Amino acid sequence: MLGALTGQPAVTTVLVAAAAALAALIKGTLGFGFPPVATPLIASIVGAKTAVVALAIPGLLQNVAQAWTGRVHLKGCRPLLPLMAALVVGSLGGAYLLTVLPGHLATMLVGATVVVYAVLAMFRVEPALPPTWTGPVGAGAGLVAGLLGGATGIFAPILVLYLTAVRMDKERFTAVISIAFFVGQVPQIAGYAGLGLFTTERLLLSALMIPPVAVGFAVGMAVRSWMSQRAFAMVVRLALLVIGVRLMFEALR
Numbered sequence: 001m002l003g004a005l006t007g008q009p010a011v012t013t014v015l016v017a018a019a020a021a022l023a024a025l026i027k028g029t030l031g032f033g034f035p036p037v038a039t040p041l042i043a044s045i046v047g048a049k050t051a052v053v054a055l056a057i058p059g060l061l062q063n064v065a066q067a068w069t070g071r072v073h074l075k076g077c078r079p080l081l082p083l084m085a086a087l088v089v090g091s092l093g094g095a096y097l098l099t100v101l102p103g104h105l106a107t108m109l110v111g112a113t114v115v116v117y118a119v120l121a122m123f124r125v126e127p128a129l130p131p132t133w134t135g136p137v138g139a140g141a142g143l144v145a146g147l148l149g150g151a152t153g154i155f156a157p158i159l160v161l162y163l164t165a166v167r168m169d170k171e172r173f174t175a176v177i178s179i180a181f182f183v184g185q186v187p188q189i190a191g192y193a194g195l196g197l198f199t200t201e202r203l204l205l206s207a208l209m210i211p212p213v214a215v216g217f218a219v220g221m222a223v224r225s226w227m228s229q230r231a232f233a234m235v236v237r238l239a240l241l242v243i244g245v246r247l248m249f250e251a252l253r
Helices: 009-030 034-046 048-069 078-100 103-122 131-152 156-166 170-194 200-225 229-252
Strands: none
Touching: 009 034, 009 048, 009 200, 009 229, 034 048, 034 156, 034 229, 048 170, 048 200, 078 131, 078 170, 103 229, 131 156, 131 170, 156 170, 156 229
16 A cells, blocks of 8 residues: 555555654654654655654654643643743644745755754753743744744754753653643644645555654653653763754755
């Protein structure tokens, strides 16, 4: 069946499964990183638009699982409601942009922002938001993250920048960002469906990714359980730097 999509069923299945499992392992460990890692790898096999759309469902399932396991850490998140509301609006607009906007423009902007932040973080220059700014800045971050996430499938960089500035420990960070991803992905997926982007072939590709994603995600969560807060923060910075450089490179190709 997958041969109708690529003409190389066995090779495609193995490569897509491996890319999805690797990205899910990173997602399980850090709480983010699934679309930024999986999208460029799988796009090289089946095309960018197909990769973005097909990854939406496996990504949503991981965020539901991660938010549920970390639900105890979601108390006191009312100041983040403007972020969540703006994500919904941005995601709907981003789903439309996927059909009309040159993807490399949004990708380049996200990549450049992430690289600047990651480099500053390496030198311990990290922004910190005072409590009175949490709502307004969160609304702006949510809108931008939603627009870029709906258009490229990559919500994480802007959300990570914001939640890092809010100063959260690793468990609360993981739970909150998973809820944010979920809030952004529901209208994103609804938009894809409404625009007719979920073809039979793309739904099949999503289904094929779910088993390796589940395995990689479980391994990643086990890794995070023994990782110290300091190590977690350093890995997040390194991951952002790698993701940002990769996004810029992909946009220039």
